[in-house]
Amino acid sequence: MKTLNKTILLVVLSILSLSSCSEDFLVKKPTEFVDFESATSTTANLFSLLNGVHRSLYIRYEGQNETGIAGCMQQVDIAGEDIVYPISNGWFLGVYNWNNLSNENSQDVAFPYRTFYRINRNANTILEAVDVASGSDADKKIIKGQALLYRAFSHFQLVQLYGKRYDATAIPNNQLGIPLVLKVSNEQLPRATVEEVYKQINKDIDDALALLVGYTKPNNSHLDLRVAQGLKARVALVQQNWPVASANAILARAGKSLMSTTAYTSGFNSYTNSEWMWGSFVNELQSESFANFGAYMSRNFSSTVIRSCPKAIFNKLLDPFPATDVRSTIFSKTGQHPNITLVSTAVKFPYTSQKFLAVSTGDSRCDVPYMRIAEMFLIEAEAKAKMNDATASQILFNLITTRNPAYVKSTSTGQTLLNEIYLHRRIELWGEGFRFYDLKRTDSPLDRVGPTTVPATTSNHIASVALVMSIPAGDKRWQWLLPRSEINANPNIVQNPN
Structure with missing residues (x-):
């Protein structure tokens, strides 16, 4: 892979370069740029x-939409089944219908890469410089x-x-x-095996666990020991x-x-929430306006995609949850949202979400959640259920x-208990970036038709919009x-099978 080398320039103070991993930075030196040596010579600069x-x-x-x-x-x-597009409109439509996921020229597969x-x-870049930078060992540990x-x-x-899913019965994967x-280089690297990748992931996390002991972070946009433990639990x-x-977990x-x-x-829009472990605070001066998370996933901001194609929840996920469950109250089965302000042109569809709320109809800022305490409960419950630990239900x-x-x-016990845990995980973490990963790691199929045992007998996924209503577990399209x-x-x- 062609990557950045040490002779090129870095942006400091606010953001790092936005160029592709296969492109170089501009070789200019305006006032907001400094050379590599200056940018990495001290721990103060490395903190920047x-x-x-x-x-x-x-x-x-x-x-x-690539924010x-x-x-x-x-x-x-x-890409999962729990977000519904009520009409054929909106960004990431090629992800929703899976067409772009098996198109190597699609921007949708290039963006996360x-x-x-x-x-x-x-x-x-930081890791290569931190050990020789001027500054205290304590600061170096935090940075590293x-x-x-x-x-x-x-x-x-x-x-x-x-990559293909990790299979614990097939070690090494x-x-x-x-x-x-x-490292930072222009070396053209082949694909490592899944086993090698996970070995390195765990090594990096384990090293971070040792380095971050005793660190108290200033806010939830930073990573601390708790986040390291949470990431270790996820992996x-x-x-x-x-x-x-x-x-x-x-x-x-x-203690949280x-x-x-x-x-x-x-509104799931403040990273100061007691339950958030890691998230991004969207500063008013650094807002991306129509590119913010809230411009796509909130219910109330006045963007074209929200006015015309608000995100809805899969009816067969929501329907089993009773009115006494607060999570059922942040979705509207009727499409009416009497407690929030919508612009007059906002179209109303059944089962729309109001989980995420932006600052207002004219301000799309909404802090972004990456890790919450609730996820840790769910990880612990699932893991203990898998171990037949009787405390899982507690x-x-x-x-x-x-x-x-x-x-x-x-x-319940066994698979019945696991199914209950999975159901709660789906509604608890809805919209927070887990569903495709969960389907893949559990080797489950995509099923947008849903079970016939829940009150709603017809799926609110529209076949002519979704195009793909089911995909078997293990299908090549999961890569x-x-x-x-x-x-x-x-x-x-080497390319994945197409």
């Missing part, structure tokens, strides 16, 4: 670069720990999209993964390493509280009673095609 990485998570890259991790989160959920390798490259987590997170997202990029869940997943949520029902209905009960006081502790531009730049990369 690290802040640039934090900021890069929610900035616009190319297309209007950092927030855009990738949308793709991951839109470039996004996560950008983050990875910037993390490597967060950069390692960014590298692990980037490789983790990429291998889930472009020698199927093709992704290029494992561990272990994908690798079906149930004991490690459970143990780290417990550590990650220790779940949000109140009042907070749950307040862990689920501890979470769900904060959402639904009338919830009765499950007496997104790598972008043609990257294959052209790197002859050592």
Whole structure:
């Protein structure tokens, strides 16, 4: 892969470069640019670069909808069955109908590839400089720990999209993964195996766990020990390493509280929420306006896509949840939203979401959630259920009673209990970038028709809009095609089956 080398220039203070992983920075030196040596010579400057990485998570890259991790989160959920397009309109329609996921020339497969390798490259830039920079060892540990987590997170997202699923019964997983990029160079790397990628992901996380002990972060846009433990739990869940997943989920949520029902209905738009572990604060001066997360996933901002094609929830997911469950109240079965302000031209469809609310109809800012305490409860419950640990139902009960006081502790075991955990995971994490990954890691099919046992007998997915209503587990389409531009730049990369 052709990447940045040390002779090119870096943006500091606010953001890092937005160029592709197969392109170079502009070789200019205006006042907002400094040379590599100056930008990386001290821990103070490296903190500025690290802040640039934090900021890069929610900035616009190319297309209007391609706004950092927030855009990738949308793709991951839109490719599943729990987000519904009520009409044939809106961005990422080619992801919703899966057409663009098996088109190597599609921007939809290029966007996450470039996004996560950008983050990875910037993390490597920091990692190569931190040990020799001027500054305290304590500062170096904080910088290095967060950069390692960014590298692990980037490789983790990429291998889930472009590699085959990890199978704990087939170790070592020698199927093709992704290029494992561990330094800043122009080296054209082949795809590492899935096993090699996960080995490196875990090494980076483990190193970060040691480095971030005792670090108190200034706000939730930064990465700390809790985030490292949460990421370790996520990775272990994908690798079906149930004991490690459970143990780290417990550590990650220790001392943190779940949000109140009042907070749950307040719009999922503040990274100061007691339950958030990691998220992006969208500053008014750095807003991306019509490219913000809230310009696509909120219910109230006045953008073309929200006015004409607001995101809806799969009716067969929502219908089993009672009115006493607060999560059922942030979706409207009728399409009416009496408690929020909509512009007069907003079209109303049944089952639309009001989970995410922007600042106003004219301000699309909405902080972006990347990791919450609720996810840690769900990871622990799933992992313990997989281990036949009798406390799994209690862990689920501890979470769900904060959402639904009338919830009765499950007496189910085995697959029935797992199915209940999965159902709660789907509605709890709706719109937060998990569904495609969850279907793939559990080796489950895509099913937009849904079960006939729930009250709604007809799916609200419209076949002429979705085009794809079902895809079998293990189908080759679960591996997104790598972008043609990257294959052209790197002859050592092998394409996925098409």
